[in-house]
Amino acid sequence: ELYFELAKYYELKGDKAQKKVICNKLRQSNLNPALREYAYNTLMSVEQDGILVTYGEDDTYPIWVLQTIENVRTDVKILHYNLLMNKSYREKIRTELGLNFSSEYSNTIKILKDVATKNRNKPVYYSLTVSHLVLKELKKDLYTTGLALKYSKFSFDNSEVLRLNWETKF
Numbered sequence: 001e002l003y004f005e006l007a008k009y010y011e012l013k014g015d016k017a018q019k020k021v022i023c024n025k026l027r028q029s030n031l032n033p034a035l036r037e038y039a040y041n042t043l044m045s046v047e048q049d050g051i052l053v054t055y056g057e058d059d060t061y062p063i064w065v066l067q068t069i070e071n072v073r074t075d076v077k078i079l080h081y082n083l084l085m086n087k088s089y090r091e092k093i094r095t096e097l098g099l100n101f102s103s104e105y106s107n108t109i110k111i112l113k114d115v116a117t118k119n120r121n122k123p124v125y126y127s128l129t130v131s132h133l134v135l136k137e138l139k140k141d142l143y144t145t146g147l148a149l150k151y152s153k154f155s156f157d158n159s160e161v162l163r164l165n166w167e168t169k170f
Helices: 002-013 016-029 033-044 057-070 087-097 108-117 132-141 159-169
Strands: 051-054 077-080 124-127 142-144 148-151
Touching (some): 002 057, 016 057, 033 057, 132 148
Antiparallel strands (some): 142 148
């Protein structure tokens, strides 16, 4: 539990060196093979330079371990819902990724929706663990690409993406 909080803290502070130390400890102490495989397949469900919104411990931390320690899909930017509620973190993300947000948020549902709806020109994906309340509101614009859901205002045939992911990436 402490490692989870420390990983989040160092991500919030932008301290990559200390985050790497904690991710290594997580890998050694807590990353079972099933969670690693789930995290890997989730990352592989996201297109190049995509943004993945994660929600829980079982998807966020194993993904951070894969990216930080094993250099898997470091092109994908992970946005963890808890951190998005922090205004200074949102400012950092706004600058780093050129994302748009409202100035204030009173709940996570609105901010999780805004990641996609206020940034339609960005490749935004949601992990399957994101709150059903958010996914329900975005349902008509979400497309399954494997273990992630792509937000798109333009419909597309995701069956080819699913087939390619299943046959070549997972």
